[in-house]
Amino acid sequence: MNRRDWIRATAAAAAAGFAPGFVGCGVRESGSGVDPEPTVRFPGKVEMRVINDRPPCLETPWRFYREDFTPNHAFYVRWHLQAFPTSIDLASWRLRIGGNVERPLELSIDDLKKMDRTTIAAVNQCSGNSRSLFQPRVTGAQWRNGAMGNAKWTGVRLRDLLKRAGLKAGAVDVVFDGLDEGPLPGVPDFLKSLKADHALEAEPLVAFEMNGEPLPALNGFPARLVVPGWYATYWVKALTKIEVWDKSYDGYWMAKAYKIPANPRANESPDRLDAKIEPINRLNVRSFFTSPDRGSIVVSGTPITLSGIAFDGGSGIKRVEVSFDDGRTWRETMLGEDHGRFSFRRWKLEWTPTEAGERKLLVRATNRSDETQTADPIWNRGGFMRNVIESLAVVVV
Amino acid sequence: MKERMRNAGGFPLVATGALGILSAWVSYLGVRDYWDSSTPNVPEIVATNVLLPYEEVHIPDGPNRVVFQTSCVICHSPRLIFGQPTISEAKWLEVVNKMVATYGAPIEPEDERKIVAYLVSVQADRGDR
Known part of the structure; x- marks a missing residue:
């Protein structure tokens, strides 16, 4: 370490003392006016931010997104109904496939395997991920950005199950029920339901493994629906029944809940809600940025x-760019290993900060269908599908 | 003579070799599950039974606290409610109405108004967020 480095390091340590005030995410101690965030350890999980405890809704701590695959013990949890299954015996658990089929099936986990x-x-992402960041605020589970995760899902193709049961002519919807x-x-x-055409595509699975292990109880043991590219509301957990309908399914969770304005950005005005x-x-x-941490102190010249x-609904990520001048110019980043078009895609960029002071970096991704992100956030009544350009504040010393 | 000696020595050698290969194969049968699997062999999970932690959520004092407690907490944790952003009285009424009309909460219309009064009061005490 030469003298110059030593001065920089000392300056960094000094700046660290001021940084929390600047980034607004400082240490929250008792008496600071802000209570610490409620975190709880649920069975099989690390300590996670609790959005709700009955039924559990738990948010993934941000550090786990530094891995391409979100570990099962840190994977976010979202149940809707209080009576969610905490005890399941595989000796009696069955997956029933019925409705408009030739041969109704009753399969054990061994039959599936x-x-x-x-x-x-x-990627499994909650529809309402980032809801707490909507302005004006929207009621519902107040997620920050941690209601998402990426995993390797192993199971049986939904279409193989439907073919085994034999779809009768005139199938319209396929309906999924969990325990x-x-x-x-x-x-x-x-x-929840999928259109029959979608259910017969190659991607949807009935998965019994997540990252090479049985599904955790809180993530849908023993089997759940996996609908790559679609929001997690369709990924029914602790799946027990699949029913083929010869007409449109119109249950509450399809007809009334989880609805978005029918326009390309799912955007509407709080003063005039879209009728369609x-x-x-x-x-x-x-x-998103996963490294360095928000509010990090970085040294000029180093x-x-x-x-x-980055991720999208299945076109695959084509390009990720970072801006250092509030979006006027963008620098392309290096993309990491491609785990498939539905996965998280890691991006990296070497940066040598020069000017001392507070810096705001922006990141935006573009997919292979040339869909991208914008700086103006969308708004809708459900608090769904936030995808604004994200920023990262750092302090250069 | 020379030939006989060679035969006499050859047979035990072949027999020992064959026996060796046979025993290697037999022992492979025993361990092949472990040998062939690249992942460590873990016992298969046949059931799950989780005990959920219980964290008492503080229900702040306020008008009609008991009505709130007996009406809202049957179906979900009060944590979900106290985690909501600051919203208007009209919006709270809409939320409570939805609990009754959509989710079938057994709440009398008069109690709906009491619950809204409690929510607005608790929200005012904690300030905007």
Whole structure:
């Protein structure tokens, strides 16, 4: 370390004392006026931010996004109904496939495991991920950005199951039911549906493994639907029934909940809600910084590696760019290993900061269909599909 | 003579070799599951039974606190409610109405107004967020 380095390091240490005030995310101690965030350790999970405890809704701590695959013990959790399954015995668990089919099936986990299996890397993101960042605010689970995760899902193709049961002519919708139930008879059971054409595509799976392990109880043990490229609301957990309908399914969770304005950005005005709405469907393009941490102190003249993740609804990420001048110019980053078009895609960029002071960096991704992110956030009544250009504040010393 | 000696020595050698290969194969049968799997062999999970942690959520004092407690907490944790952003009285009424009309919460219309009063009061105490 020469004298110059020593001065820089000392300056960095001094600046660190001021940094929390600048980034607004300082240490929250008692008496500071802001209570510490509620975090709890649930079975099989690390300590996670609790959005709700009955039923559990838990947010993934940000550091886990530095890995391409989100570990099962840190994967976010979102249940809708209070009576969610905490005890399942595989000796009696069955997956029933019925409705408009030739041969109704009742399959055990062993029956499923005997069928051809496939593995796919796919992002599972809650429709309402980042809802707490909407302005004006929207009621609902107040997620920050941690209601998403990427995993390798292993299971049986949904279409293989449907073919085994034999779809009768005129199939319109395929309806999925998990073991979770409402706490009162009046609470609509959580059922979701896919169009029959979609259910017969190659991607949707009935998965029994996540990152090479059985699904955690809180993430849908013993089997869940995996709908690559689509929001997690369709990925029914603790799946127990698949029913083929010869007409449109119109249950509450499809007809009333999880609806978005039917325009390309799912955008509407709080003062004039769109009359035309549709069920939420494919993920839009997003990208994030995962390193360095927000508010980090970086030293002028010393190169550092910026990195993060990007993903979309299945076109695949074509390009990720970072701006150092509030979006006037953009520098293309290096993309990491390609785990498939539904996965997180790592990006990295070497950066040598020069001017001392507060710096705001921006990141935006573009997919292979040339869909990208914009600086103006969308708004909609459900607080769904936020995908604004994200920023990272650092202090250069 | 020379030939006989060679045969006599050859047979045990072949037999020992064959026996060696046979025993290697037999022992492979025993360990092949471990040998062939690249991942460590873990016992298969046949059931799950999780005990959820219980974290008491503080329900602040306020008008009609008991009505709130007996009506709203049957179906979900109060944590979800106290985590909501600051919203208007009209919006709270809309939320409580939805609990009754959509989710079938057994709440009398008169209690709906009491619950809204409690929510607005608790929200005012904690300030905007």
